[in-house]
Amino acid sequence: MSIRIMGTGSYLPEKVMTNEDFEKIIDTSDEWITKRTGIKRRHYVENGMWNKDMCVIAANIAMKEAGVTKDDIGGIIVASVTNEMGVPSVASQIERELGIPEAVCFDVNSACTGFMFALKAASGFVKPGSKPFLVCGSETLSRFMNMEDRASCILFGDGAGAVVIESGDNMKYFEVYSKPDTEGLITINGMNTLKDGAVQPSYAALKGREVYVFATREAERVIRLALEETGKTPDEIDWFLMHQSNYRITKTIAQRLDVSMDKFYSNIDDTSNTSAASIPIALDQMNKKGMLKKGDTLVVAGFGGGLSSGCAVYEW
């Protein structure tokens, strides 16, 4: 089923961790981080803020823009790899926080592509005349940083983004993909308590070089497929929105597609990689900045752990 995005919202925690802050705790420099990633700062949750709290803020903004209230919401799907609870899902926590008596609620874990999988799943629920769905991407990745691994701890941050969708014909193309991560490129250890009660640290770990190659080649592949299937040329695309992983990955994707970086939105300097939250945060920022005009065509592409990827072509 095709969909229409009725409203967008996002939230970035107030606490900021700059590259200079990292200089004080690990052997790194602002110049080194900026040159290799484009990241200048990232936002971290504090004072016990959870994914559900960020999602509720983002959701309220999106619902207001959509002109709907909590009573209109038929379902909530959240993409996240950092739920603070095993059970209930972040979606069910949001349902409770918003005071929705009954909605279809579940979470999706497909790492950095998670929001696209969640949106694809929601597309199957919304039919003409049915209630709108709330779809969120949210992460508190700061809890999973190994602050002794200077290659990975600088890459990730926290945040949440949300969209409210209904049935519509704006989604022109939407595919998601998964293939096995046979080399263990991107991992976060799971439940951090072992059976014997011992606690093991749960850290995000990635093989940088291999991830870089996968991300750039896979994004190029799924975008080229999307353009081919929709019969569009890059010139006919107004905006390319990539999962915000690393500025140089985005730049390499643009080069490989032979498209100007001017068409690629980037907020990685301020957000770092927020995994499943990155696409809805960036989409909301583009929307709020007035960058998206009615009729504009967006190509949205995600790639990440799993290994997972996806590409959507959406007419604003």
Next chain:
Amino acid sequence: MIYEKIAEIISDKMDIDVDDITMDSTFESLEIDSLDMVEIVMDIEEAFEVSVEDAENLKSVADLVKYIEDNK
């Protein structure tokens, strides 16, 4: 032929004059960092249809040319 293609790929990627690249150039002297190297190796893999393993051990244009000659 292999050298010329490699020089062309490095020249394109790093936006430097192809005449400034020689067989003896080290990647460090060309200011190629680890991520540039990943991108260059990707282009080289596609151009020569080879898979480059342990790219971090390659330090110069000559190393790269020899690797391609040995593995092509």
